[in-house]
Amino acid sequence: MPLSTLGRSDWVSIMSPILQASLHKAGVCRSFPRVVVFAPLKYQGLGVLHPFALQVFHHLSVLMRHSANRTKTGQYLEANLQSHQLGTGTSFPLLQQEPTNTGILASETWLKRVWIELDSLGIRVEISSPPLSLHCADDRLLMDIFIDALVDQEDLLWLNWCRQFLQVTTLSELITADGCSLTAASLAGQPSGHFVPSYSWPRTRRPGPSHWDLWRRVLSQAVLRPYCRRRRLLRLLGPWSDSLDRWTWLLSRTSSILFHRSASNLAIYRPINSRSHKTFRRDLHHTWTGPLPGDVQRASVNLHPRTAYVTITGTAPVDPPDPESLPASILHLWRELAADMDDDWGWVPEYIYIEGDEQVLLAALEKGKLRVISDASFKQQVGTAAVQLRTRRGGHVIWIKCRTPGKREDQSAYRSELNGLLAGILVASWLCLQLKSLDKPRVRVACDGIAALRQVFSTWPLSPTAPHFVLLSSIREALRVSNISWAEQHVVGHADRTKTWQQMSWWERQNSEVDDIAQGYADELIATDDTIARNPKFFSEPCALYIDNEKVSCLALASVDEAVVLPELMDYWAAKGRLAPETFRLVDWPVVHRAMKSLKPAKQRFVTKHTVGMCGVSKFRKRWGLDSKNRCPLCGLEEDHLHVPRCPSDRAKTQWQLLLQELQEWFQSTTTATPIAQFLGALLCTICTPSNQPQTQTRWYRLHGISSSALTQVCEAQLRLAPQCLLEGLIAHGWADLQQQFYRSCGSRRSGNLWAANLSRQLTLIGKGMWKHPNDVFHSDDNIVHQQRATALDRRIHAEFEMGLRDLPRNLRPAIRRSGLVEVLRLPLADKEEWVLVISEARRKIRQSLAGSYD
Ligand SMILES: [Zn+2]
Numbered sequence: 001m002p003l004s005t006l007g008r009s010d011w012v013s014i015m016s017p018i019l020q021a022s023l024h025k026a027g028v029c030r031s032f033p034r035v036v037v038f039a040p041l042k043y044q045g046l047g048v049l050h051p052f053a054l055q056v057f058h059h060l061s062v063l064m065r066h067s068a069n070r071t072k073t074g075q076y077l078e079a080n081l082q083s084h085q086l087g088t089g090t091s092f093p094l095l096q097q098e099p100t101n102t103g104i105l106a107s108e109t110w111l112k113r114v115w116i117e118l119d120s121l122g123i124r125v126e127i128s129s130p131p132l133s134l135h136c137a138d139d140r141l142l143m144d145i146f147i148d149a150l151v152d153q154e155d156l157l158w159l160n161w162c163r164q165f166l167q168v169t170t171l172s173e174l175i176t177a178d179g180c181s182l183t184a185a186s187l188a189g190q191p192s193g194h195f196v197p198s199y200s201w202p203r204t205r206r207p208g209p210s211h212w213d214l215w216r217r218v219l220s221q222a223v224l225r226p227y228c229r230r231r232r233l234l235r236l237l238g239p240w241s242d243s244l245d246r247w248t249w250l251l252s253r254t255s256s257i258l259f260h261r262s263a264s265n266l267a268i269y270r271p272i273n274s275r276s277h278k279t280f281r282r283d284l285h286h287t288w289t290g291p292l293p294g295d296v297q298r299a300s301v302n303l304h305p306r307t308a309y310v311t312i313t314g315t316a317p318v319d320p321p322d323p324e325s326l327p328a329s330i331l332h333l334w335r336e337l338a339a340d341m342d343d344d345w346g347w348v349p350e351y352i353y354i355e356g357d358e359q360v361l362l363a364a365l366e367k368g369k370l371r372v373i374s375d376a377s378f379k380q381q382v383g384t385a386a387v388q389l390r391t392r393r394g395g396h397v398i399w400i401k402c403r404t405p406g407k408r409e410d411q412s413a414y415r416s417e418l419n420g421l422l423a424g425i426l427v428a429s430w431l432c433l434q435l436k437s438l439d440k441p442r443v444r445v446a447c448d449g450i451a452a453l454r455q456v457f458s459t460w461p462l463s464p465t466a467p468h469f470v471l472l473s474s475i476r477e478a479l480r481v482s483n484i485s486w487a488e489q490h491v492v493g494h495a496d497r498t499k500t501w502q503q504m505s506w507w508e509r510q511n512s513e514v515d516d517i518a519q520g521y522a523d524e525l526i527a528t529d530d531t532i533a534r535n536p537k538f539f540s541e542p543c544a545l546y547i548d549n550e551k552v553s554c555l556a557l558a559s560v561d562e563a564v565v566l567p568e569l570m571d572y573w574a575a576k577g578r579l580a581p582e583t584f585r586l587v588d589w590p591v592v593h594r595a596m597k598s599l600k601p602a603k604q605r606f607v608t609k610h611t612v613g614m615c616g617v618s619k620f621r622k623r624w625g626l627d628s629k630n631r632c633p634l635c636g637l638e639e640d641h642l643h644v645p646r647c648p649s650d651r652a653k654t655q656w657q658l659l660l661q662e663l664q665e666w667f668q669s670t671t672t673a674t675p676i677a678q679f680l681g682a683l684l685c686t687i688c689t690p691s692n693q694p695q696t697q698t699r700w701y702r703l704h705g706i707s708s709s710a711l712t713q714v715c716e717a718q719l720r721l722a723p724q725c726l727l728e729g730l731i732a733h734g735w736a737d738l739q740q741q742f743y744r745s746c747g748s749r750r751s752g753n754l755w756a757a758n759l760s761r762q763l764t765l766i767g768k769g770m771w772k773h774p775n776d777v778f779h780s781d782d783n784i785v786h787q788q789r790a791t792a793l794d795r796r797i798h799a800e801f802e803m804g805l806r807d808l809p810r811n812l813r814p815a816i817r818r819s820g821l822v823e824v825l826r827l828p829l830a831d832k833e834e835w836v837l838v839i840s841e842a843r844r845k846i847r848q849s850l851a852g853s854y855d
Helices: 008-025 051-069 072-088 099-105 110-120 142-148 153-166 184-188 209-223 330-340 358-366 413-432 450-457 469-481 506-527 557-576 589-598 601-612 618-623 650-669 674-685 690-703 709-720 723-728 735-746 752-778 784-803 810-817 821-825 829-854
Strands: 123-127 249-252 257-261 266-271 279-288 297-303 309-315 351-355 370-379 382-390 397-403 442-447 485-490 543-547
Touching: 008 051, 051 072, 051 110, 051 123, 051 469, 051 543, 051 557, 072 099, 072 110, 072 123, 072 153, 099 110, 099 142, 099 153, 110 123, 142 153, 142 209, 153 209, 184 209, 249 309, 257 279, 330 351, 330 413, 358 370, 358 397, 358 413, 370 413, 370 506, 382 413, 382 506, 397 413, 397 506, 413 442, 413 450, 413 469, 413 506, 442 450, 442 506, 450 469, 450 485, 469 543, 543 557, 589 752, 601 723, 601 752, 650 674, 650 752, 674 709, 674 723, 674 735, 709 735, 723 752, 735 752, 784 821, 784 829, 810 829, 821 829
Parallel strands: 370 442, 442 485
Antiparallel strands: 123 543, 249 257, 249 297, 257 266, 266 279, 279 309, 297 309, 351 397, 370 382, 382 397
């Protein structure tokens, strides 16, 4: 499956014969909507995993696992990505581009198919890959220039072909060294030969003349001054930021020599006369062997075919000498990186402060005596960590304090431990950048989370489905690129609870200190209600996964399945009028999921069938040939799943009251808050009397003095869901929290989430109970159709008795003679039917034979 790239419809056709056979066996109609068959249990589907989702999951798993673990396949993938990026010539790696813009430029590979597949599902994978280099200030990628010029897709393809033939990616590769004009060669479709190629380009056939016309036209319109014959650029470029080694032509004005770099040597060109320093001639007797003069500058030239002459078309100023690099403090680096960050990109600790002298710590690092001690705190879904980098003696310390990035639901104590380790490793690596020696110093990292330490410092391959894969892979990458030999140490946490300060080891004391800081920081965040952390991509993250534009912490089959199935399912429900997309988001799906999981498989299937309406009601019994007419067995009206709780017959109403009574008893047994119980009870009643709904409800919850805005909000959300949804267990977000608050106020330790899941389950049981009642009646003599049949049968029994023993064979005469009329009338319906059938059939046969003998 990782290699197959079949489409969604292909997989549906493959599954079709399997489902035809298996759905029937599972007691589900063969024509059951496939979108609900493939919907997960959480969304009340049948939970058959869509094979297309499994394929996408395997694709993501391959991309993430191999790029994070730097395997051979990972290297191949990276090479493939870079080759695609060179092929499309755009600023982003292939997987971050829009297929509608650049899909036409990419060659047909597995990666391209996966890219298009993921894009169609709103899934994005960002694998770290070096961008295409720009070579001077204001330089731009040619393909970006063409896309901005709004050329159509086909022209873009031809322009890309021309670009690949010239083996260029940026505008700066087409211009003169002074950054003022396009070279004549570049417009004529000839390689300029000014640069040593930076990439290995595939061999490309030369495009035809019409394509070069297009190239000239678009390029001239996009970058040249209109009506200027000297090919002057609209916006001049420069100064150059690339290396001099890239250039093949270099001019030294002091020695009046133009150098030409080739693979084997440096050729020398000298001016043709002492006055002009523009035209040069090859000195065939000498080559340059020593180092280049210090004043060489980049030059662009025009070659004169079949002669040894060249004319200089432009030169760039001599590069200024490199500024002396100052010894950078970690604080300097930290601020620089922090300035580079935005909401989605980059993470550094929020607080770093140095106590004492950074240089002393640097010397300790060089001697292998630096120690990193980290600890984390986690309370009320807020994770923080604190770290110190110090030596065993002396008061020189780097203190770090940070909050754990990531979504609220991903936060845990383990994640915070990992985050503390990342912060310590990052800062130690920054410190190491200041070392002049190339030897790898040794740094010992200590923490009390043994699981976090093991995961970080082991070398076994990481699985993308492991919790906090993102953080783990980022830490492993930070360890890999650092020039430090790391050692881990486990410290017993919270030793201060069992030991005195004197009894504690040095490590335990340091751990206790950072623990206090981490806890203090968490308290501070909670007190200021600053509980939502950023969820950015880490600087060292090898591979980030985004589903629905949100970065996820690890790969999960369930979330991929949702991305595949949910859009179709939401469309289906919206079309059927069950749930509109905006009301869909109001439902507390995790609670519904918990409720569904607690049901037995047969009941789960019932709920699913009930949501679609394809269950054992007369409407479908008639379609399936089990019943001659679509009639409710209780009231005789047409019966579909919506009729069941709304049946006007007295028996249905009694059953309804019984089930509501059971629900109220359940509310009492679970100590449900009275306003909640009363609201839901009243809302359920509106199923039978819909006209009362909005006014009654509004008046109702105000009358009961529910002033809390939270309660009002949840009630309003529930009111936006159709009351019928209650019978399918759909409850709005917020009920669990409200009940949790109520439990807390009563001093109860019960869980609001569990209560909500049980409530959802209880509501589905009401739906089932209402359906079961007419179904039982259908199979009993109380069925209104059966009653009508019984009346007709009674009439025939009376008639048979009136006829007496006439035309009756001998063996059947006791049936009339011995059993009296009353006794026969008391028989069950089926027996009566049989009795009438036997007697009437026997008489018919006798009469026929008599008629035959008369003939
Ligand atoms: Zn009815």
